[in-house]
Amino acid sequence: MAIRCSGFILRSGPGKTLSAYSCGGSRDIAQPTAWPEHVLDRVPFSFSGTEIGPHGKTIVQGFRSRPLMKSNTIMPNAMATTRWPHTTLIIGGARSGKSRHAEVLITSLPPPWRYIATAQAFDAEMRTRIAAHRAARIDGWETVEAPLDIATALTEHPERPVLVDCLTLWLTNLILGEHDLPAAAEALENALARRSACTILVANEVGLGIVPDNALARRFRDEAGLLNQRIAAGAGRVLLIAAGCALPLKQPDEESLR
Structure with a gap:
């Protein structure tokens, strides 16, 4: 049975079985006679072949490279050094006390203080939560x-x-609106670099629970973790809040936070 697919090809090693993932599912494919030298371990390709055997094995006959599509995934920044000494990232789970701790920290400075809210009141529950925070x-x-x-x-x-x-609600808004995540993360970093006053960013830690059962939720979990990594790398201070208690993960000299 002749087949023609396009998707991702994963190579487990020279001469070993491969897996090809396409929009219609996945197939195992045998090692082709001539493997293109520029093929990486995971790269989008179009391929054709002949399906044989009860397990759907495919002998690949030809490859045609497709242009790599731009990834819409936030990547951790390779620069792990502090770039925004006045920035504090506070992470924690739901009802951990992270927002309260952030407000206590920032109100220890002279007013006025700016509160950048990212939540959108889509339903009654969210409207109640927003009203409680404001009150x-x-x-x-x-x-x-x-x-x-x-x-x-x-x-x-x-x-x-x-x-x-x-930051996590902001990320949710970006994902649901199908916005460019890498561009948004870069714009955020550039804005933090231009600030001269204390900046406190609150984010959720969503990666400590069970693996979500659907693709969108798994993507959200992964992107949230990657965003937290990226901001933590450049922030001057990082705090983890659990049960209302602050655990310093990254602590600079106090002078740099003023």
């Missing part, structure tokens, strides 16, 4: 709603202390 904040806050473009909001008053709550 708990003391006077002196200026709230800016930025569900998508937090980079612009960060650069409007670089001299004022600012709290972003939270």
Whole structure:
């Protein structure tokens, strides 16, 4: 049975069985006679072959390289050194106390303080949560709603202390809106580099539980972890909040945070 597929080919080693993943599922394929030298371990390709045997084995007859598509995945920055000494990243699980701890830290500085909110009130539960957060904040806050473009909001008053709550909801908005994630992450980094005042970013730690049972949830979990890695690499301080207690993961000199 002749077949023609396009998808990803994974090579487990020279002369070993391969797996080819296409939109219609996956197939095991045997080692081709002439493997193109430029084929990597995982690369998009079109291929044709003959299906044989009860297990759907495929003998590959030919390859045709397809252009690599631009990835819409946030990648950890290779630069693991601190680039934004005035930036603090606070991560934690649901109801860990991370938002409260962030507000305590930033209100220890002179007002006014800017609060960049990324949540969108899609339903009654979210509207209730947003109202509760607003009611708990003391006077002196200026709230800016930025569900998508937090980079612009960060650069409007670089001299004022600012709290972003939270990066994970911002990421959710980007994914659901099918926005360019790498470009958004880069814009955020550039905005942080231009700030001269204390900047506190809140994010959820979502990778400590069970593996999600659907592709979208797994992608969200992965992107959230990658975003946290990227921001943590450049931040001057990183705190993990659990049960209302702060565990320093990265702690600079106090002078650099003022």
